[in-house]
Amino acid sequence: MKQGIKQQSILLFEKKGFSETSIQDIVEALGVTKGTFYYYFTSKEQLLMDIHLGYIDDLLERQQKIQQSQLSNRKKLEELVALLITDIANHGPSGKVFFREMRHLCEENAVEVKAKREKFRKNLERIISDGIAEHEFRQGLEPEMIAFAILGVTNWSYQWFNPTGGISADRLAGIYSDLILNGIV
């Protein structure tokens, strides 16, 4: 039931937004009553936190696997881009909620999530700077800015990319890796 509430909430939050989705909407979609909701969650905000953690913890874990592998930095980068893009198909709604609704977490929870988010970014930055040090990537790059750029490319995809549309996630990941590595000139 707890999982059911969470899944349903994610879909509703994605479609209508966190503030615009009422507890009533959620329990009605599941055919239960508000009391049930408050049996499993102490507040709407706690549910949102649950969704956030589910998303970012999973992502961090899979990032770590790539990080700890013996691959080249270039390959690691490609894997990470693929990870983020293919995730849209599997956890698109979660991701959208994650990117859009963090503002509604309370101070304390926001800090915790932000820290994990930053950790993810720093890990990506690490790949860049390692790659530069090991001469896989060009010298003179600003790793932090590059990391932001890569996240921009992938995260923005949540806004428009439809995995069931004309182009596959693998293909899109390929295009983006190529762009990041080689540019357009």
Next chain:
Amino acid sequence: MKQGIKQQSILLFEKKGFSETSIQDIVEALGVTKGTFYYYFTSKEQLLMDIHLGYIDDLLERQQKIQQSQLSNRKKLEELVALLITDIANHGPSGKVFFREMRHLCEENAVEVKAKREKFRKNLERIISDGIAEHEFRQGLEPEMIAFAILGVTNWSYQWFNPTGGISADRLAGIYSDLILNGIV
């Protein structure tokens, strides 16, 4: 007064979000009463639409100037990236509201704004495809995906870039143009 309400609203919407900002918040910040708000705007949504149009219309106009210039496609692209990044300094709050709160427009207004947003994207796509045709850019690129990627890089900057921080907007635009054109390898 109308301008004052709009400016104040943009700041509040950016800080707290559209749904979380009440008319009361807005008028209190200005030292007027709710009646005054509704004298100038027929609804909260209309105010949001006003903000959206103010942002996208201005952007489209400036994009057109670049498009109609005699510059090379490469140079046009650089100008466009610079335009978008430096805009964060000038219209950062407007932009954030624009990217985050479109969901709160009514159907009719959403369609209008989406059309303009798409027009902007298509114009960018045009630069890419022209550049490919004229051999300024590599062959085999997918202009639409590249356009989305570029928008991802620039738009995402609204989320983190602080123009008054350590790096200037011009500098960041340079880094991003370089990345897009040449990649990191």
Next chain:
Amino acid sequence: MKQGIKQQSILLFEKKGFSETSIQDIVEALGVTKGTFYYYFTSKEQLLMDIHLGYIDDLLERQQKIQQSQLSNRKKLEELVALLITDIANHGPSGKVFFREMRHLCEENAVEVKAKREKFRKNLERIISDGIAEHEFRQGLEPEMIAFAILGVTNWSYQWFNPTGGISADRLAGIYSDLILNGIV
């Protein structure tokens, strides 16, 4: 202009009701501004009072002419019924407003209008009792109840009678006079 405001208001009050018609509605329909309204009327209620008096004073005056005539009581009654029914064509909207919106007059004005309304009723009652005394009408009738009944028949017509429809006001007045005088058996 004052007359224009009054006429327009009557139409709007009839269509939408007094409470549901705003000053804004009235002045917009006339292409002027609220200031203009308050130049001619001190309040919305005063306008309503104006409408009420315009209606009832006119009716009382015409009733008096009938009353003072040399006609038989039976003929007087027929004339009065005709007066009330044909009035629907000429002053239908005014009448509807009169019957429906008295509640919105302030205490003081309500008293004044009620007094005139009662006067009208008493005059009608007089015709009945005179008619009984002079053996034009049956003995044993209760003049007050009969007067209420006649007013019910005529006033209710405001609710459904469309003078431009299938039956003329004169014809309807004839039918009603016949009913009242002779019954249906």
Next chain:
Amino acid sequence: MKQGIKQQSILLFEKKGFSETSIQDIVEALGVTKGTFYYYFTSKEQLLMDIHLGYIDDLLERQQKIQQSQLSNRKKLEELVALLITDIANHGPSGKVFFREMRHLCEENAVEVKAKREKFRKNLERIISDGIAEHEFRQGLEPEMIAFAILGVTNWSYQWFNPTGGISADRLAGIYSDLILNGIV
């Protein structure tokens, strides 16, 4: 509680009118809060519809019993008049609300109520035309107009008749039946 809200609302609507009675007025009179109101009714208008249906459905049902009886048409008419007049004592406030506030129903609900109201009128018309056909009533009458007249007499009574005053409902019903059947001459 739902019944309590409805009863209280009827009294308030009768006294002050629908538009002039706020939800606040209703719940204050009951010593509950606004939330409670909206737990039982989705809107003020829905409450009004509830009141309307409660009134007209009951009336239609009782009318049908008379209609289906083996009484003469003359007797049926007398019963119906008695039904309507005695109803003032039992459901006077409901009736007043019914007659005065239909305008505040939304289009859809208004249509439904109007249809039932018309059905009641058509049933009455039927008694008249049957009575004419069976020579209980005079030939040459216009059943539709007579029906309107009878409704006028009875409905108007809601405006002035006080069942606890000098004359009883039964007595008034008798007077009105006599008037309708025999006229005043």
Next chain:
DNA sequence: GATGAATGAGGTTTCATTCAT
């Protein structure tokens, strides 16, 4: 585990009215 009645704070919006110009 789950229900359903109740709360109360807060939201958007409307509107009669005022008044300096």
Next chain:
DNA sequence: CATGAATGAAACCTCATTCAT
């Protein structure tokens, strides 16, 4: 005569949350 900006009270309604059962 007429305008238009501003007010402030009050309206309807929503909703996260609580709690006895």
